[in-house]
Amino acid sequence: MNSAENFMQNKQLSDQADKQPLQQLLTRPDIWQLANRQRQPRTGIGSGYRGLDALLANHGWPRAATSELLVDKAGIGEMSLILPTLAQLTRQGRMVILINPPHIPYAPALVQAGIQLEKLLILHPRGQRDQLWAAEQSLQSGACGALVNWQGKESPADKDLRRLQVAARDGDCLHFHFRPGSSADTPSPATLRLKLQSDGEQLAVHLLKQLNGKSGQRLHLARSPDLVRRDQPLH
Amino acid sequence: MLWLCIQFPQLPLEALTRAHRAGDQTPVAVSQGNLIQAANGAARAHNVCAGLTIPTACAYCPALELLERDRERESQLLQQLAQWGYSFTPVVSPRGGATDKSSHTQPAPGDDTACLFLELSGSLRASGGLAPLLQQLRKELHKMRIQHVMGLGHSPSAAHLLSQLPEHRQWLAETRAPATPQQWRQWISFAPSKLLDCSHTAIAKLYASGIKRVSQLLAIPLSEVGNRFGRGFIDYLARLNGTRPDPVPSYQPPPEFHSELFFSSPLDNSEQLLFPAGRLVRELCRQLQRRQLYSQQLRWILDYGSRGSQEINVEISRPQLDPQRLIALTKLQLERVELREPVQALALKCQQLRALETQGLREDFFDEGSNTHDSYQLIDKLKARLGHQALSGVTLQESYLPEQAWSSADSLSLQSRPRGHQLNPINAPRPSWLLPRPDRVQQRNHKLFYDGELQLLQGPERIDGYWWQHHRHARDYYIARSEQGSLYWVYQDLTSEDWFLHGVYS
Known part of the structure; x- marks a missing residue:
């Protein structure tokens, strides 16, 4: 009797073990399942903007993948698009890494946005090679919740972008890659590509590409009312 | 004994x-x-x-x-x-x-x-x-x-x-x-x-008198032996027999580790150094483990003989006794080193060994666990390749002046918990990017130009202080919008009446 029970248990165990690789495979963000879509909605990480979440396939930034943000002009609200997400991650105790930010990340503003400064690490690697190395190591370490990097003067090769995407998947890390608007014409392995522009008053988001979801939509997000409130300057 | x-x-x-x-x-x-x-x-x-x-x-x-x-x-x-x-x-x-x-x-x-x-x-x-x-x-x-x-x-x-x-x-x-x-x-x-263990003359004397074994010597009355060979020799025999205490100078280990390998044929390739480096690291780890210590820094000294030496420091932020990881960190540094001359000796120095604290271990097991551990490893790796100065954090500072309201923090303080005293930032919209040096804004016909015309939205917020110092800071800050829709933080210097761009609301 004992041996029969054992046998049954073993069989169940081995069945579970057999199923596991398939489960692992199905959780990969780049595999699109039509049948399971309604049953198992994989959630993204909420961006903090309801309108944007509604457009994104998993109601948020894609987990463990690269999101490209194409921006030409600084100051149109591109950081405020991801700051709520970064703040949420640091509050959960995850590390957030900025690689070669264009200017000094200003601590008072970051704290106002809710970021825990002790979880924020800023890297200044010199040269394209070190930059990519640092990005890849941080992404795949599994220690970091989100990594934000800015494309330097030269555009990284397609294979480097692919490596970053794979590293983000391995390390389960959010990856935001700021690139100039001109790179919209060249294909990219990123899961999500957003083109950010300003229409004068608001931030205009154009969804260029989205795996597992529709693309081509446009969205207008208002800037924080504190900033654009018009009082009459004395000057 | x-x-x-x-x-x-x-x-x-x-x-x-x-x-x-x-x-x-x-x-x-x-x-x-x-x-x-x-x-x-x-x-x-x-x-x-x-x-x-x-x-x-x-x-x-x-x-x-x-x-x-x-x-x-x-x-x-x-x-x-x-x-x-x-x-x-x-x-x-x-x-x-x-x-x-x-x-x-x-x-x-x-x-x-x-x-x-x-x-x-x-x-x-x-x-x-x-x-x-x-x-x-x-x-x-x-x-x-x-x-x-x-x-x-x-x-x-x-x-x-x-x-x-x-x-x-x-x-x-x-x-x-x-x-x-x-x-x-x-x-x-x-x-x-x-x-x-005595002088050669004494031994020659012993043999001359036919004493070939210690047993023969012990059979002779001690006073006789003393007459021939002196008091020191009797003392020695007593210590040998265990009838008299035998003190030896006791050794106290220095609170540092130092080990060196000497190459009789100098090495001229940094890759060749990895093998001896691995041996030194293993020696270090064995000792640290036994003495329950850890080191925060590995200091490698490449000795070029008469032509000086070169030092390479590997920083370790967390108690780490695993030789493989330490070797990997060292390898990252050694790979980037250009040997100026053939290396004659490789030394590993660890000053300031610290005691492993049980509290640190406990944190490892029960707190955030592997997550913290991973981030320390990542930071060590980044430091090893990019250098100490490439990593930084930011903290708040208590100051009215915008450029002094933040400071760059050592990345080591990254994982520490928030301390008792918390600074709160000023309750006014602040830009997420600050320019390291304010950029000049052009002014023509009472209009401001920075990449197109600027339109002032809000302001002024007057920051005036440090009048007791040489350089008085009196500024009126405004939020301005450019033609392309970017929001900027600009100020007018009240002493010179010039306009500057200081931040970007990104």
Whole structure:
């Protein structure tokens, strides 16, 4: 009797073990399942903007993948698009890494946005090679919740972008890659590509590409009312 | 008391050739003055042995590589061995080779040998008995490639004497338990009197009077012996017998680690350094683990001989005793080093060893666990390749001046918990990017231009202070929008009435 029970248990165990690789495979963000879509909605990480979440396939930034943000002009609200997400991650105790930010990340503003400064690490690697190395190591370490990097003067090769995407998947890390608007014409392995522009008053988001979801939509997000409130300057 | 004496007959050679790869077949000998002091296996196969003159040795073996004896390196190596011994027992005493070599007429083998005394009675239980402990000691010495001869006794003098007795060494290799006091005396009386640790003249005198074994000497009344050989000799015999305490200087390990490998043929490729570096790191880790210490920094010193040296620092943010990880961090640094000259010696120095705290360990197990651990490893890796200065964090500062309201923080403070005193930022919209240096805004016909015309939305917010310093800061800050829709933080300097861009609302 004992041996029969054992046998049954073993069989169940081995069945579970057999199923596991398939489960692992199905959780990969780049595999699109039509049948399971309604049953198992994989959630993204909420961006903090309801309108944007509604457009994104998993109601948020894609987990463990690269999101490209194409921006030409600084100051149109591109950081405020991801700051709520970064703040949420640091509050959960995850590390957030900025690689070669264009200017000094200003601590008072970051704290106002809710970021825990002790979880924020800023890297200044010199040269394209070190930059990519640092990005890849941080992404795949599994220690970091989100990594934000800015494309330097030269555009990284397609294979480097692919490596970053794979590293983000391995390390389960959010990856935001700021690139100039001109790179919209060249294909990219990123899961999500957003083109950010300003229409004068608001931030205009154009969804260029989205795996597992529709693309081509446009969205207008208002800037924080504190900033654009018009009082009459004395000057 | 149970004393172990480990003699290192080949120390002069090992101090210079320890870095050689195993299985190196070059015959090597160490010379001092005109005499060979020690020779390696390959040289001994050509009949080169200690005591030969250099011309004779070269005649025996033309390919012989001669190295000058280096007393300093020898004593360094002995210190390292003492440190190693300290990890087995707290009572350790190193004894260097006799330095007043000139007073001896003839170099006798054995009396110039450096040795190490270990008191083992307190360490038997921890290592599971005498045999496993000796086994462990032999294994590690073998790993360090140090030739050794061991002797066990009830006093340091006895252990030293017995280590030279081949029959005793035979017994030691097989024994499971230490001998009784009776047996020690038997071993001692069995020993030939030439092994006694006294001057050559005394030994010659002993032989002249027909005393060939210690037993014969002990049979003579002590007063007689004292008349002939002096008080010092009687003292020595008493210490040998265990009737008088036998003090040896006790060794205290320095609170730092220092180990060095010397290459007799210099290395000119940084990749070749990895192999010896790995050995040093393993030595370090073994010792740190035994003494329950950790180091926050590995300091590598590449010695270019007479042409100076170069230092490489590897920072470690977290107690780390895993040699593989330390080697990986070192490798990241060594890969990037350009060797200026061939390297003659590689040294590893760790100053300021700290005690492993149980609290740190507990944090590891129960707190955020592997997550924190991972981030420390990542930070170490980044630091090793990018350099210390490439990593930073930011913190708030208490200041009204915008450019002083933040400061760059050491990335080491990253994981620490928020401290009691929390600063709160000012309650006004602040830009997420600050320009390191305010950028000039053009002003024409009462209009502002920065990449197109600027339109002021809000303001002013007046920041006026530091009038007591040389440079008064009086500024009116505004939020402005450019033609392309960017929001900027601009100010007018009230003293000069010029306009500047200070931040970007990104």
